[in-house]
Amino acid sequence: MYQKIMLFIVIFLGIIILIGTTIVITTIIERSYKIDFFTSTDNSEKDINIEKKCDLVGEKTNVISLSQEKLAIICEGRIEVMNLSNNQVEKVVNY
Numbered sequence: 093m094y095q096k097i098m099l100f101i102v103i104f105l106g107i108i109i110l111i112g113t114t115i116v117i118t119t120i121i122e123r124s125y126k127i128d129f130f131t132s133t134d135n136s137e138k139d140i141n142i143e144k145k146c147d148l149v150g151e152k153t154n155v156i157s158l159s160q161e162k163l164a165i166i167c168e169g170r171i172e173v174m175n176l177s178n179n180q181v182e183k184v185v186n187y
Contacts, residue, residue, distance in 0.1 A: 154166040158173065162182070165172045173183040 152168055156164040156166065158164050161175060161177050163174045163176060165174060169186060171185040171187065172181050173185075174180070175182050
């Protein structure tokens with residue numbers, strides 16, 4: 093009698109552990125889709141973005157305040173959103 097009860101408890105706990113690990117693994121995979129595990133060695137795009145930064149002294153450059161910490165710099169062919177708290181360009185939009 094006790095062996096049957098123990099067998100059912102072990103099977104039930106095994107099923108619960110299987111379902112739990114499946115949920116944890118799928119949640120981790122779902123939330124980590126933005127992470128680039130294998131970085132590419134192609135730096136040509138980064139070099140292009142660095143070389144073609146908007147020049148603030150140009151005649152066709154506009155600066156727009158988006159918030160207290162963000163500026164939009166509009167120049168020929170691109171818009172850069174700059175974060176003033178860390179002095180880095182957050183987004184670059186080519187048009």
